[in-house]
Amino acid sequence: MNAEYDIAETLDVKGASCPMPVIETKQATDDLAAGEVLEVLATDSGSVSDIAGWADGTPGVELLDQTDDGDVFAHYVRKTE
């Protein structure tokens, strides 16, 4: 959990492996309103690079932060438009 952001939705993709964390993140952001933040919880270590790359290459989304508690990688994505 991250107190810095007002999280609108949490997507739990723990256990899922490439490419599903990115795909489901994309589908979940489609349902957000502009300005809302999605929290993505994943266990796939590849999701750190993949979600960062996806957010960088995709218009309308912005990666705010990525954290790692040793088991779970949390990603915070804001829909910008």
Add this chain to the structure above:
Amino acid sequence: MSTDTPTGGGDEAPTRAELAARVEELEESLAAVTEDDSPPKLSIVATKGTLDMAYPPLILASTAAAFGYEVTVFHTFWGLDILHEERSKNLKLSAVGNPNMPVPNIVGALPGMDRMTTAMMDKRIADNDTATIAELIETSLDMGVEFQACQMTIELMDYDEDDFYDGVTTGVGAATAIQDMADADIQLLV
């Protein structure tokens, strides 16, 4: 005749206002070209039908769709089996021809070995929570990926158009694939 090159004569030199208008016109046409906000495109040709070779085109197609790409995957020859609803669920992993296999080719060539290596891979896919081929196809279709089944190979393999997943485009050929490739930002042959 083309010998009448302008000579001296200030009459023919454009005025400053004409040049300014011309520059503005060029800037507008440049903006029209560069401000193309149509989505980027990915074109994949999928030619293989083994379990291991079915994954890369589907993973790349669905991921590109997540990036906002317009994606077409043209399936031909054994690649057609990826779109075949029945056959896609029974794709095999070859025990021979791959030096990374745990058994030598001469053992891999024995009867039943393909079935064994396929079962091992299927188990790994399940244990690792890797998406199945059917799941990746359904997800890709949901995300707007266009799967095309080469008409010539459908007939060559004696498949029926109804054998494929709902949403697969049939009745297309090499010219369609070439057109997609020409328009695409990324082209891949898998």
